Amino acid sequence: MTNSLRSNAGLVAIGVGGIVLLIGLPIVLDLYTLLQITLYVIFGILALSLAFIWGYGGILCFGQSAFFGLGAYAYAVSVINIGESTLPFLIATALPAAFAAGLGYFMFYSRISDVYVGVITLTVTLIFYNVVNSTAGPQYHIGEALLGGFNGMPNVPSLNIPFQPDNTLEPAGMFTLCGGLLLIVYFGLHALLRTRFGRVLVAVRENEQRVEFQGYDARLHKLVAFSIGGGLAGIAGCLFTAWGNFVSPTAFSVVQSAQIIIWLMVGGAGTLLGPVIGAMAISWLTLKIGTQQTVNANVVLGAILLVFVLLVPRGIAPMVTERLVPWLMSLRQPQTSPQSVAREGKA
């Protein structure tokens, strides 16, 4: 009971803090910083998409960028053709979700092992990357949208207020939208994990065979979770394209996929807050390292990953809640308890 109270208090704190930042940051920050933070927020959503299926569903997906890239390109192609962003946003969510469901059906219903799920998702990402990379030339277009091959697609329209194509979102509005979506996804996943579906999904991660012995269809649970994760990654892809008005095949790249995994490992894969923190911290760090020439950014990222795997294997968030907080509590207690023991001794 106290545990659930404590976790609820934590959630309330995150909710209040999130809303304060959502309203306050556009007021206090300059335009450049706000744009940067918007990008980190988008990556936060992307991190949550993998945190849900890997951290909670136990599905080892090495190709989360396939869904990210699919959402990014789906938005670019459809918004160029339609000219208004409401439907393209929905397409960019639904298409990766549907693709994940299809891919998941073949993987989970044929009961391949976790390692092969990793290999297949990685391969799918590589295929997307190579296919989209080789679409340079005027013959590769979908409707009015030129795919542009390795050069990507420039001048993709920004998001607009639903059904008002002329009313596009300014950077502050874009930040509020992305931040709001991050909060909705975060709390939505929390709520989902408290339903029977969510609890059984965690049980599937723990022991798939036992879940089936209890009469639940483990494959279906994984399939639905995988599809939700695909849809969320698609939302992140859509926002990413709309944020930069540009998308290129690097959205599908293995480097992108690896980065999401690093965010999770650093932040703590078994939590929802950790991956968001990991995504923001690592993205910020990558940017900072990129501004100097002394050390290569990938070397630093690799070193960070090594340090975390060796020293903090479960990530930042579990370390804080399970080690640091109890340690701080234990620091407070000895100051009072020896006295009370002494007092009891006198009495």
Place this chain on the structure above:
Amino acid sequence: MSKPLIETRGLVKHFGGVQAIRGVDFALAEGELRCLIGPNGAGKSTFFKLLTGQIKPTSGSVLFRGTDITSLQAHEIARLGIGVKTQVPSVFNGLSVRDNLWIAAARHKKGKAIAQLVEAQIERLMLGRFADSLTGQLAHDQRQRVELGLVLCGEPNLILLDEPAAGMTEEERARTAELIFEINRDHPLIVVEHDMSFIRSIARRITVFNQGEILMEGGVDQVFSSQAVRDVYLGKKAAA
């Protein structure tokens, strides 16, 4: 006689060239407690997996209350009310004992009835002290009881127990035997077991497997005094 609870007809299972099960006709009546014995490789485990739908037979069929369940998936068979306790405790190690049982109860109960069922089983299996502990951190014997709780929270019509006394002390074994009798008051049981003294203490009717076939079936005294059974199983053991 009424329809059997579970029945197999001409059940055959090949693994490549190996015939693990060669035409087994088996029937269990409602309310029965049946023990399956046999030397290693006799096909007991394969037979178990065929009953629970983990593997599909090469030919033959499995019937539950007269309905053919041969082609059903494992989770669909579980939903009919067939509970399984495996040899090595198969539980959700990363969840608390209470959360383990919640998963099992929430399959067929709603709202407050879930918690009621969970608490009742926690008490029945004397798991109260560990209810909020992570199941993976418990001792073997306690995890066995958690798994039994998972099975019982499913309120099954038939329970399959694979070596319930494996790795237990004399005292734990006696307690397990009592528990088996208690469970059998409400649920029919099929028990696979190696331990002969344990079999003697719980068995009423025994099915002996040998080389993928049923060698014989009968009461405890009948089976233990059979020369054929002694030859394939007890005799070898006595000689060893």
